[in-house]
Amino acid sequence: MTTNKKVARRTLSLLELASDLDNVSKACLSMGHSRQQFYEIRRNYQTFGAEGLVDRLPGPREPHPNRVDEATAERILAYILEFPTHGPVRVAKQLLLHGVQVSSGGVRGVWSLNGILTRHERLLRLERHIRDTGIALNDDHVCTLERFSPEFRERHIETWCSGDLFAVETFFVVTLKGVGKIYLQSAIDCHSRYAFGRLYTSKLPLTAEHMLNESVLPFFEEHDTPVVTVLSDNGREFCGRADRHPYELFLQLEGIEYRTTRVRRRQSNGFVERLHRKLLDEHFRIQGRRNCYESLDEMQTDLDVYLHRYNHERAHQGRNTNGRTPYQAFLDGRPEGQPEEGNEGQQAA
Incomplete structure (x- = not known):
């Protein structure tokens, strides 16, 4: 006799015992079954006959009637x-x-x-x-x-030397009582992370040009390092008609290649975006609570102090800095053939 037949015989004995005793509870107690099991067994026997007494293995079922066709x-x-x-x-x-x-x-x-x-x-x-x-x-x-x-x-912008790619952007800082809206013209060397910043009361092509002409280009000329490419977003202070826009004409006169990011792709200019985050967290939000500024010059003075510490004293952990300051990374990353600061006199001698 197979195991299934033995199980069916024992299950049938439970039904017969309950019928003889006319008491379901006593029959379940003597056979070691619960009342719920008894009623399930009886229902299966009444529905499927003797085959309902054998345990059926789970198998493929019919799809639910409410399933999507x-x-x-x-x-x-x-x-x-x-x-x-x-x-x-x-x-x-x-x-x-x-x-x-x-x-x-x-x-x-x-x-x-x-x-x-x-x-x-x-x-x-x-x-x-x-x-x-x-x-x-x-x-x-x-x-x-x-x-x-x-x-x-994990992708990142590749730069090969200092000045290879220079990112610029306009950033709204605050509205100063008695002065108006304050905008920051920021710029950063993508290779060394050396940063520049100037505050203005408007965002126009003239202010963007002034930033490059007064801060960026003199610094690079002082270190005999060219600015190869400038990268910006599509702001109206940076780009427009190629034959008319003052900023693009200024870059053409300086022999600098100009590129713009894709529209609504702020991560394409991630270096300067990260710089703005640092300026907010480490400078503007702190100094704005320490000082009550009344003029743009006061804000610019404090910003220059922070940028000097940022460029010359603050160790950076970026891809090309590796614990160096941006200024040291700038000197180390200049194109080949450029003398390092401090060794120019020795080489000339």
Whole structure:
């Protein structure tokens, strides 16, 4: 006799004992079953007969009647390939506009069956699909993949020497009573992190030119180092019509290449954006609580003191600085053939 038949025989004995004793509790107590098990056994016996007494192994079940049909599931999966970061509610509403009626729960059910419940899983599915089919990515796909892919997050701007790339930007600082809005024209050497900054009451091409002409270019000329490229955002003080804009004409006269970042891509100019964060946290937010400024010159004086400490005394841990000050990194990173400061007299002798 097989094991299944022995189990069925013992289960049938429970039903017969309960019938003989006319007491379910005593029968369950003597056979070692609970009342709930007894009623389940009796229901299976009444429904399936003797086969219902044998334990049935779990197997494939019929699909739930409320499950999304295959055609709708394919539409959901196709939509997610195009917009992998949309949530279930938005997917359901967008598909409804195209005549596909499905609930947000149904969308999540399809995602669950295909193992793409999380946004990261849907993005990985998009990567696999692109790898297998080789279709072209649109701008939304590229931006999303760059934001979530560790390979793109680890990218950085390559610079080969001091002055190779110079980032500039205009930054609103504060509104000063009696003076008006205060803007910072900031600039930083992307190789050494050597920073410059001047405060103005307006953001015009004239102030951007003044910043370069009075602070940046004299410093580079003093150290016999050329400025090769200037990088800025698409602000109106930096760019416009190529044949008319004063800032671009000024750079052409100085023999400096000019580049702009992509629109709405602030990370493309990340060096100067990080500089603004440091200026806010380490200078403006502190000095604004210590001093009551009444003029632009007072703010500029304190800013010059901070920038001197930032460039000559503060150790940096960036990619090219490695614990050096920006000024030391600037001297070490000058193009080959440039004499180091302090050794010029010896070389001339």
